[in-house]
Amino acid sequence: MMASLCRDTVKSNQTASAAGDRLSCCGQHFIHLPDCFLKYTDAEVVSLRLREIDRVLQADIVVRLPDNPATPISVTPRVIGMDRGIVNIAVTSDNRFHSSRALRNVRGRYSHLRGRLQSAGTRSAKRHLKRLSGRERRFQRNCNHVISREVAAMDFDVLAIEELSVRKDRKKGRKFNRMPGGWSYAQLESFLRYKCEASGKSVVTVNPAYTSQDCSRCGVRGKRRGSAFTCPFCGFFLNADLNAARNIADRGMSLAGRPHVNGPIVAGMRHRAEPCADHSYKPPVLTGGS
Numbered sequence: 001m002m003a004s005l006c007r008d009t010v011k012s013n014q015t016a017s018a019a020g021d022r023l024s025c026c027g028q029h030f031i032h033l034p035d036c037f038l039k040y041t042d043a044e045v046v047s048l049r050l051r052e053i054d055r056v057l058q059a060d061i062v063v064r065l066p067d068n069p070a071t072p073i074s075v076t077p078r079v080i081g082m083d084r085g086i087v088n089i090a091v092t093s094d095n096r097f098h099s100s101r102a103l104r105n106v107r108g109r110y111s112h113l114r115g116r117l118q119s120a121g122t123r124s125a126k127r128h129l130k131r132l133s134g135r136e137r138r139f140q141r142n143c144n145h146v147i148s149r150e151v152a153a154m155d156f157d158v159l160a161i162e163e164l165s166v167r168k169d170r171k172k173g174r175k176f177n178r179m180p181g182g183w184s185y186a187q188l189e190s191f192l193r194y195k196c197e198a199s200g201k202s203v204v205t206v207n208p209a210y211t212s213q214d215c216s217r218c219g220v221r222g223k224r225r226g227s228a229f230t231c232p233f234c235g236f237f238l239n240a241d242l243n244a245a246r247n248i249a250d251r252g253m254s255l256a257g258r259p260h261v262n263g264p265i266v267a268g269m270r271h272r273a274e275p276c277a278d279h280s281y282k283p284p285v286l287t288g289g290s
Helices: 035-040 101-120 123-152 170-181 185-198 240-255
Strands: 002-005 016-019 022-025 029-032 044-053 056-064 079-084 088-092 096-099 158-162 202-206 223-225 228-230 237-239
Touching: 079 185, 079 240, 088 123, 088 240, 101 123, 123 185, 158 185, 158 240, 185 202, 202 240, 228 240, 237 240
Parallel strands: 079 158, 158 202
Antiparallel strands: 002 056, 016 022, 022 029, 044 056, 079 088, 088 096, 223 228, 228 237
């Protein structure tokens, strides 16, 4: 929660409490909260930090909300899978796409301008670089807030996501490593978790192995070329990110009723139908004495 106030309104190192549409600091000064924050006025204020930005004091207020108990999961819960990526920030198993085109355009523009300012090296260029970094970070944070808010408002009981761990690879060069370097997948996951918990919904993580390569219809491992997936067994053709989201939903279905949602996946993998005969080797039965 953030609120702007006049320069001489409050001083630092003061306690705060909320009442009505105002925030009281030490019972002497008041901060008028925006309308979008009025739903938090009954919450307990944990801390208040004041920052001066462009000669205007900004208040960062942390409140503690009461625990919202999760909705009891039924025998057949409604599970939605979500695949996260660089081209598409989020794709849900109910055919909803959240493209990263606007975010990539903004980051590309800032990257070009940042390179020009860094080559200049002047004091004004350094000040401009500092402002640019804040703008880009806030824009990306706002994108994650919008996506997580839309996903949390959907009709489901359990949201299944991948347990991602992105690492850079020197063999693939700087251009490739720059893309996952600016991918804030962990921030999106944290926003999804607290927004879903506030709505009484659950979030589970599944093994991300082969989610975009296994067929979401028959389970056979197919081929992914770019953004397209094709199954060699049943001929199923689908967007690779959407196919991954459906596989994530299937794996999340098996984890929805388990107490340890981050445990190893055993029943989440489908039985794969093999297009060829069984060529497994069986040892011969030995007869007679030793």
